[in-house]
Amino acid sequence: MASLLRIGLPGVQLPATIGLAGAAWRVAGPRHNCIMGEDDHYRTQRINKRNALVELGIDPYGGRFADVTAAAEIRARAELLNIASGERSELTGRVAGRIMLLRMMGKLAFMTIRDGTGILQLGFNKADLADQWPMLKKLDLGDIIGADGVVGRTKMGELTLWAGKVTLLAKSLLPPPEKWHGLTDVDLRYRRRYVDLFTNPEVREVFKKRSAIIQAVRQCLLDEEYTEVETPALQPVYGGAAARPFTTHHNTLDIDLFLRISPELYLKRLLVGGIERVFEISRNFRNEGISTKHNPEFTMVELYEAYADYEVMMERVEQMVSGAFNASAKQGVAERVTAIEREVARLEKEKDEAEAKAYMEENHLEAYRQAQAGITAGRMTTVFNGEVLDFTPPWPRRKYADLLKEYAGVSIADPGATREKARELQIDHAGKDDAVVINEVFEATVEPNLIQPTFVYDYPAAICPLARRHPEDPSIALRFEAFVAGMELGNAYTELNDPEIQEANFRQKVAGEGDETMAVMDEDYITALEYGMPPAGGLGVGIDRMVMVLTDSPSIRDVILFPLQRPAAPT
């Protein structure tokens, strides 16, 4: 991943400044409780420079800086002017951004700054800058500056804003990471995501895509006349999933509350209330393990549609993922191919064939080329963990029992054989219900093989207390899960709206589920069903995982800005 991070623009950077509000900077002293050794000479030197700037009458933290032109806009406008190398144009502009690279050369200086749209080279010469030249020498990598100047090209042809005036907008007190490798320490990247973001362009791209994906999902549902709602995250009774909740306490009411593990039971209350198509993009909290696929808080879109069933929900999954694909991966694949090819070419030129080849393989160039070819042919192909995935609807629909037979070699109707298989797989099945054992065998044998997007439908009923039973086989529930890359992406039911069966299911203790059981009685939910809930299809899709597969991010922590971490040890 480290080398991947360096695709694209060179990085550089510097952590944000903390706790320097008001006049505090005038007397800044050592900061305590810092994670790393930051009370060192790097910081001291920068504080000294900042103080020197104050002496020059400069506010080191700037202020409003109006009428800024984006770097990308400067680039686009310059493109139309056909400026020759070594020439300056008539085009003037004002830009602002963080100093990423800095090359001081006697009476001439170049900087590369970055704003939200990209990078731009600034050129300074002592004659043009006049009395601002001493100030320039007090600037460091990581500082945020503004510049006014005229657009031109250097002798080497690089687009450059030749600055006549420079404005300090924020002095940076901490040194940025190494400019070539960027910040690669995984722990530090998450703890100081702000540094990761301004250092590593690919990271910003992932989160821009995440935003675009969420927008696409929302738009898809709004287009289908869904209403977006917000339901409680603080719940007196938790439910809607098999998971352990976080507990908390409200002081005034003096009651214990749970952080929601799922919005399901509230959203279905809204079906009772007559909001017939309803969805929520909600944060859910599950007090369980952390892994590459699990963060204790994660984002789901859940939706419920009256008079529909789980087959309609399959179409909704395909619609949402298609929208999300077009909003993110489609462009991303082309960009990745270009970026990898560029880096391979550089390595071939500057290093050797072997290194270039290794890079090519490490970054799955062949898979990306295949995916791009697929897109050109009108398919929704992308790459995740080196595998080409094809999201083009319709996705394969496979019956749970058939897959169990295919991969585990056992019949869903033969608990004895299933237990035998469980023994073989070294799954502890003693004292567990048949359905639980079957599902554990399914998870062990089938799920890892579900690489391409696939709907698995008709689950054992005992593990689906909120789903309607199959009309012809009460041991089967009308439920499907969507899988991709061996990962569960979504889960859907034809919803159970019979209050008596629901109540019985809540009371049913399924052996082997441990603490993570869905059998938590919710009296008010039963009451709601007794008023009458329309038959409905319901669906939940993990947004984080969707972002993972659409951005080729191998860990869920790569798509969550601030994943949960143990607090840094005091120093």
Next chain:
RNA sequence: GGGGGUGUAGCUCAGUGGUAGAGCAACGGCCUUUUAAGCCGUGGGUCCUGGGUUCGAGUCCCAGCACCCUCACCA
């Protein structure tokens, strides 16, 4: 919780029981066309923590901590 790996300068990383290293960054000097990257010089360390073995430990042993990967549980 089990297994594997990592932890050395601000960052990225070398380091073979015997004086703690490189590149970038920083500081000083020179430099008007650089593209990660001019030249010369200088400074910079709780080698994750605590024990142990040893004449001597960054290196070997034990324990702990943090992070990553993986398995188990879950979405």
